[in-house]
Amino acid sequence: MAKIGILGLGTVGSGVVELILKNRDIIERKCGFPINIKKILVRDESKKRPDYLKEIITYKPEEIINEPEIDLVVEVMGGEEPALTYIKQALNNKKHVVTANKEVISKYGKELLELAQQNKVNLLFEASVAGGIPIIIPLKESLIANEINNIMGILNGTTNFILTQMEENKMEFSEALDLAKKLGYAESDPSADIKGFDAARKIAILSSIAFNVRVTPDKVYTEGIDGISYTDIKYAQEMGFTIKLVAEGQRTDDGIFVLVAPVLLRKEHPLSSVKDVYNAVIVEGDAVGRLMFYGRGAGKMPTASAVVSDIIKALKTDEKNRLNCTCFREEEVLPIKLFRSAYYFRIKALDKPGVLSKISGVFGQNNINLYMVIQKNSVDNIAEIVIITYETSFKNIQRAVDEIKSLDEVSEVSSVIRVKEEV
Amino acid sequence: MAKIGILGLGTVGSGVVELILKNRDIIERKCGFPINIKKILVRDESKKRPDYLKEIITYKPEEIINEPEIDLVVEVMGGEEPALTYIKQALNNKKHVVTANKEVISKYGKELLELAQQNKVNLLFEASVAGGIPIIIPLKESLIANEINNIMGILNGTTNFILTQMEENKMEFSEALDLAKKLGYAESDPSADIKGFDAARKIAILSSIAFNVRVTPDKVYTEGIDGISYTDIKYAQEMGFTIKLVAEGQRTDDGIFVLVAPVLLRKEHPLSSVKDVYNAVIVEGDAVGRLMFYGRGAGKMPTASAVVSDIIKALKTDEKNRLNCTCFREEEVLPIKLFRSAYYFRIKALDKPGVLSKISGVFGQNNINLYMVIQKNSVDNIAEIVIITYETSFKNIQRAVDEIKSLDEVSEVSSVIRVKEEV
Numbered sequence: 137m138a139k140i141g142i143l144g145l146g147t148v149g150s151g152v153v154e155l156i157l158k159n160r161d162i163i164e165r166k167c168g169f170p171i172n173i174k175k176i177l178v179r180d181e182s183k184k185r186p187d188y189l190k191e192i193i194t195y196k197p198e199e200i201i202n203e204p205e206i207d208l209v210v211e212v213m214g215g216e217e218p219a220l221t222y223i224k225q226a227l228n229n230k231k232h233v234v235t236a237n238k239e240v241i242s243k244y245g246k247e248l249l250e251l252a253q254q255n256k257v258n259l260l261f262e263a264s265v266a267g268g269i270p271i272i273i274p275l276k277e278s279l280i281a282n283e284i285n286n287i288m289g290i291l292n293g294t295t296n297f298i299l300t301q302m303e304e305n306k307m308e309f310s311e312a313l314d315l316a317k318k319l320g321y322a323e324s325d326p327s328a329d330i331k332g333f334d335a336a337r338k339i340a341i342l343s344s345i346a347f348n349v350r351v352t353p354d355k356v357y358t359e360g361i362d363g364i365s366y367t368d369i370k371y372a373q374e375m376g377f378t379i380k381l382v383a384e385g386q387r388t389d390d391g392i393f394v395l396v397a398p399v400l401l402r403k404e405h406p407l408s409s410v411k412d413v414y415n416a417v418i419v420e421g422d423a424v425g426r427l428m429f430y431g432r433g434a435g436k437m438p439t440a441s442a443v444v445s446d447i448i449k450a451l452k453t454d455e456k457n458r459l460n461c462t463c464f465r466e467e468e469v470l471p472i473k474l475f476r477s478a479y480y481f482r483i484k485a486l487d488k489p490g491v492l493s494k495i496s497g498v499f500g501q502n503n504i505n506l507y508m509v510i511q512k513n514s515v516d517n518i519a520e521i522v523i524i525t526y527e528t529s530f531k532n533i534q535r536a537v538d539e540i541k542s543l544d545e546v547s548e549v550s551s552v553i554r555v556k557e558e559v
Numbered sequence: 560m561a562k563i564g565i566l567g568l569g570t571v572g573s574g575v576v577e578l579i580l581k582n583r584d585i586i587e588r589k590c591g592f593p594i595n596i597k598k599i600l601v602r603d604e605s606k607k608r609p610d611y612l613k614e615i616i617t618y619k620p621e622e623i624i625n626e627p628e629i630d631l632v633v634e635v636m637g638g639e640e641p642a643l644t645y646i647k648q649a650l651n652n653k654k655h656v657v658t659a660n661k662e663v664i665s666k667y668g669k670e671l672l673e674l675a676q677q678n679k680v681n682l683l684f685e686a687s688v689a690g691g692i693p694i695i696i697p698l699k700e701s702l703i704a705n706e707i708n709n710i711m712g713i714l715n716g717t718t719n720f721i722l723t724q725m726e727e728n729k730m731e732f733s734e735a736l737d738l739a740k741k742l743g744y745a746e747s748d749p750s751a752d753i754k755g756f757d758a759a760r761k762i763a764i765l766s767s768i769a770f771n772v773r774v775t776p777d778k779v780y781t782e783g784i785d786g787i788s789y790t791d792i793k794y795a796q797e798m799g800f801t802i803k804l805v806a807e808g809q810r811t812d813d814g815i816f817v818l819v820a821p822v823l824l825r826k827e828h829p830l831s832s833v834k835d836v837y838n839a840v841i842v843e844g845d846a847v848g849r850l851m852f853y854g855r856g857a858g859k860m861p862t863a864s865a866v867v868s869d870i871i872k873a874l875k876t877d878e879k880n881r882l883n884c885t886c887f888r889e890e891e892v893l894p895i896k897l898f899r900s901a902y903y904f905r906i907k908a909l910d911k912p913g914v915l916s917k918i919s920g921v922f923g924q925n926n927i928n929l930y931m932v933i934q935k936n937s938v939d940n941i942a943e944i945v946i947i948t949y950e951t952s953f954k955n956i957q958r959a960v961d962e963i964k965s966l967d968e969v970s971e972v973s974s975v976i977r978v979k980e981e982v
Contacts, residue, residue, distance in 0.1 A: 155704055155846050162771070165887050166703050262701070268847035270693075270701030278685070278693030280589050281578055281867035348588070406853070409832065423578050423864035424691035427854035430829070431847065441846035444704035452880040457872075464588050 138451045141175045141200030143222055144213035145185075145193075148236050148263070149176065151440030152210060153189070167448045175200045177213075201225045208450055210443060211235040220244060227251045227259065232450040236263035236443055242337035242353045245344065249461035258453050260446035265338045266291060266415045268438025269431040273449070275345045275419065276459055282421030284346035288384035291338040293413035293433045294322045294329040295361050295381040300411045303369050303378065309362060321413060331360035332396040335383040343385030343394045346419070350463040351385070351394050357472035359397040368482060368551050371522050372400050375508070378408040379553065391470040397554050400480050404559040473531035478507065478555040480524050483540060484548040487519035491545045495521065498543070502536040504528045518547060524555055561874045564598045564623030566645055567636035568608075568616075571659050571686070572599065574863030575633060576612070590871045598623045600636075624648045631873055633866060634658040643667060650674045650682065655873040659686035659866055665760035665776045668767065672884035681876050683869035688761040689714060689838045691861025692854040696872070698768050698842065699882055705844030707769035711807035714761040716836035716856045717745045717752040718784050718804040723834045726792050726801065732785060744836060754783035755819040758806040766808030766817045769842070773886040774808070774817050780895035782820040791905060791974050794945050795823050798931070801831040802976065814893040820977050823903050827982040896954035901930065901978040903947050906963060907971040910942035914968045918944065921966070925959045927951045941970060947978055 142149055156163065156171055164170045175194050178185070185193060194200065200209055201222055209226040213219045216239050223240065226233050227248065235241065241248070241261045252259035262272045266289070275284070290296050294316055301312040313330065316322035328334045336356040343351040361381050372379050377400040386393045401408045406428050410416040415433025420426050432438040453459070485491050492511065499506055505526040512520035525533075533552065541549050565572055579586065579594055587593045598617050601608070608616060617623065623632060624645055632649040636642045639662050646663065649656050650671065658664065664671070664684045675682035685695045689712070698707070713719050717739055724735040736753065739745035751757045759779040766774040784804050795802050800823035809816045824831045829851050833839040838856025843849050855861040876882070908914050915934065922929055928949040935943035948956075956975065964972050 151846075159704055159706060159845070162706060163704055165771070166699075166885050268844075269850060270697045273701055274693045274697060276589075277872060278696055278868050279864065280871055281582055281586055281864055283582055283585060348585070406832075409829075421691075421864060422582070423574075423860040423867075425855045425858075425861055427692060427852070429850070429852060431850035435848075437846040438848055441702065441704050441844060444846075445701050448703055449700060449880075454877070454879060456877060457875040457880065462589050 137170050139172050139174045139206050140208045141206040142210045143177045145178045147436045148212040148439045151436035152443050155440040208232040227255050230255050232258045234260050234446040238264040238337040242340040246461050253460050258450040260450050262446045263439045263442035267433040268441045269429050271417050271429050279421050282423045284421050285387045286420040287342050287346045289417035290410045291383045292335040297321050297413050308366050330362050332358040335396045339383035348462050348465045349467045355469040357395040393475045394469050400555040402559045475530045476527050478527050479533050480553045480555050482551040483521045484518050486545040487514040487517050498539045502532045560593050562595050562597045562629050563631045564629040565633045566600045568601045570859045571635040571862045574859035575866050578863040631655040650678050653678050655681045657683050657869040661687040661760040665763040669884050676883050681873040683873050685869045686862045686865035690856040691864045692852050694840050694852050702844050705846045707844050708810045709843040710765050710769045712840035713833050714806045715758040720744050720836050731789050753785050755781040758819045762806035771885050771888045772890045778892040780818040816898050817892050823978040825982045898953045899950050901950050902956050903976045903978050905974040906944045907941050909968040910937040910940050921962045925955045
C-alpha cells in the first residue's frame with residue numbers, strides 16, 4: 137500500500153481525492169497496489185468539508201512533508217510560494233513529489249529535478265501543462281527517439297474560449313472576457329491568462345523537454361490577446377483565417393525560438409478547429425512526423441486524471457527509469473527580433489491618393505514583401521488598410537511599425553499579428 | 560550498453576536501424592545508455608545491403624533468439640508465423656521483446672504478456688496500433704486512473720486514403736484503390752485493409768487495454784469499405800456527413816461492443832477531418848473526458864519512432880513497473896445484433912405512388928423510426944430512396960433489410976451504413 141499526502145484541496149485537490157476514491161478498484165487492479173490518502177493540507181479552518189475527510193485534514197504542512205509514513209506528496213496549491221519550499225522539503229525528505237504547478241516547474245524545474253535525483257525520488261508534473269492531455273510523459277518517453285523540431289499548441293483555455301466567443305458570436309474582447317468570468321472560465325484578475333503568461337509558462341516547460349534546452353518563462357517572448365478586436369477576427373475570417381493564441385517552440389538552423397502570441401491560422405490548420413476551453417498540442421519529430429494531442433486542458437477531473445497517473449508512475453519508478461532532467465544542451469533561446477514570420481497589419485490612414493503607396497514604400501525600405509493589400513471601407517475620410525506581408529524578421533516588422541506610425545497620413549497602426557500560412 | 564537483435568529488415572526494420580543510427584547521440588543522452596544492434600535476421604540472401612550492415616546480418620534466427628549477449632529482440636517480420644514462435648522463444652530465453660506485430664498481439668497478446676511476466680522480461684507493442692502515434696502506453700499509463708467508456712478511431716491508413724480520394728476527387732472505390740496501389744499505400748492483395756481486418760486487429764488490442772477485457776479479432780464485428788460507392792459519399796456530403804471506416808470499442812450499461820464498419824460522421828466530428836493516410840484515436844475516460852491522438856499511422860520512420868521508444872522502455876523497466884496484461888475482467892463482447900445505432904439506407908425502387916409508404920411501413924413494423932427520407936432522381940422509372948433512421952438495434956436493421964429486399968417494388972438495397980449523429 138502506498139501512502140500519500142496532498143497539499144491543497146482546491147479544485148484540483150478535490151478532484152484528485154474524488155478520483156482516487158471513485159476509481160479505487162480499477163486503479164488498484166491496474167497498478168497493483170491501493171493508494172491511501174493519509175493527510176490533506178488545507179488553509180481555511182472555517183470551511184465545511186465532507187465527514188469522511190475530517191480525520192485526514194490537517195492545517196500543518198509538516199504533518200505531510202515530515203511524516204515518515206508518507207511516500208509521496210501531491211502539491212496542488214498552485215502559486216510559487218510556499219509551494220516551492222514545500223516541494224523542496226518533501227524531496228529532501230526522500231518523498232516523491234507530483235505537482236500540477238506550472239509556475240514552479242517552469243521556473244525551477246531543472247533544480248527540482250536535480251534535487252529529486254540526488255534524493256533518489258521522482259518528481260512528475262504531467263498536470264502542469266494541458267490538464268488531462270498526456271503530453272509531458274509522451275514527449276519524454278514515447279518520442280524519445282526523435283529530434284523534435286517544433287512544438288506548438290493552444291495551451292490556455294480561457295483565451296481560447298474568449299477568441300472562440302468573439303469569432304462565433306461577433307463579440308468584442310471585453311464582452312467575451314465578461315462572459316468567461318461569468319462562466320467561471322476566467323479569474324477576477326485574468327491577466328495571467330489574457331496577457332499570455334500562463335501559456336508562456338507551459339510552452340517553457342514543453343520547449344525545455346522537446347529541445348533538451350533549459351527554457352524559463354522570462355525567455356519566452358509573450359503577447360496576449362487583449363489587443364485583438366472583433367474587426368481583426370472578421371477580416372481574418374474573410375481571408376480564410378482564424379485568430380488563435382498560439383504558444384510555440386521552434387528549432388531553426390540558427391537556434392531555438394519560443395514565443396506566445398496571437399496568430400492568424402488558416403482554417404485548414406489543425407489548431408483552427410480547437411474551440412472553447414479545449415487545448416491541443418502539435419509536435420513535429422524528425423521520425424514520427426506531425427502528431428497532435430487534443431483534449432481538456434483544465435478542469436477538476438481532467439487535471440486529476442493526470443495527477444493520479446503521475447502518482448502511480450512516481451510510486452512505481454525507480455533509479456533505472458527515473459525521468460531526470462534532460463536539458464543537456466547549453467543553448468540560449470534566440471532573441472525575438474531574429475524570428476521570421478509573415479504578419480498581418482491593420483492601419484488607419486487618410487483616404488487620399490498616394491497614402492497606400494507611401495505605406496507600401498515603408499515596407500519596401502525595410503525589405504518586407506507584401507502578399508496582400510486590401511483597402512477597407514472609409515469612414516470620415518479615414519480608410520482602414522489591411523496588409524499581409526511575406527515572411528520577414530520581427531526586427532524588420534518592428535522598424536516598419538515605427539516608421540508607419542510616424543507618417544503624417546497614418547492615424548493608427550491598430551493591429552500587428554503574426555500569420556502562419558502553412559497548414 | 561544494451562545489445563539488441565532485430566528480426567526482419569523490411570520497411571519497419573530498416574527504419575528502426577536508420578533511426579537508431581541517425582539519432583544515436585540524443586537517444587543515448589536521453590536514455591542514459593547506447594543501443595547496440597548486434598544482429599539482424601534477414602530472409603533473402605541474394606538481396607544487396609549496405610556495407611555497414613554486412614557484419615551484423617544473419618540468416619539464422621537462433622543467432623538472435625538464443626544469443627546470450629542479446630538483451631532484447633525486436634520482431635518486425637509481421638505475419639503470424641514464424642513471428643509468434645520466435646517471440647515465445649525469445650521470452651523463454653529471458654529476452655525483452657518489442658514487436659510491431661498486430662496479428663500476433665491481437666490474437667496472442669494475453670498469453671505472451673503472461674509468458675513475459677513469468678520470465679521477468681518486458682513485452683511492448685506500441686507500434687502495433689496507429690504507427691507512430693503514442694496510444695498504447697498513454698492508455699496503459701497516462702489514463703490509468705480512468706474508466707474508459709469509448710475508444711474509436713481511424714486505424715487504417717489505406718482505407719482512409721481511399722475514402723478521402725473518393726470524396727475529394729469524386730472517384731469510385733475501384734479507381735481509388737488502384738491509385739492507392741500505384742502510390743504504394745495498398746498492397747497487391749489489399750483485402751486485409753479494405754475488408755476491415757487490419758482495423759479489427761487494432762481495435763481488438765485497444766479495446767482489450769481500454770476495457771480490461773480480452774478482445775480478440777474474431778470477436779470484432781467487421782465490415783470493410785468495398786461496398787461503399789461514390790453515390791453514398793455524395794449523398795452523405797449533401798446531408799453534412801463524411802464516410803469513414805471507424806473502429807470502435809464501446810462500453811454500454813449492457814456490456815461491451817467492438818466493431819469496425821463504415822460510418823457516416825457529421826462534418827463537425829473530429830474524425831471527419833482526418834484525411835489520407837493519417838490515423839486518429841479518440842478516447843473517452845470518465846475523468847479525463849474526450850482526448851484525441853492524431854498522426855501518421857504507418858510508414859517507415861513513424862513506426863520506427865514507436866519501436867525505438869519501446870526498446871528503451873523495455874530495457875529500463877523492471878519488475879515494479881512492468882506493463883503486465885490488465886485484462887482482469889471476465890466479460891464477453893456483446894453480439895452485434897444488440898448494438899444500437901442510426902443507419903443510412905440507399906434503396907432502389909419502382910418510382911410509383913405508394914412505394915415509399917410500403918418501405919416506410921417495413922421500418923415501422925420493425926420498430927424503427929425514420930429521421931429523414933429523401934427521394935432522389937428517378938432513372939428509367941427506378942427511384943433512389945435515401946433514408947436515415949433513428950437509433951435502433953442492429954437486429955431490427957437486419958430484419959428490415961431482409962423484408963425490404965423481398966418487396967416486389969424494390970430492386971436493390973444498395974447500401975446500409977451506420978450513422979453517428981453526435982459529434
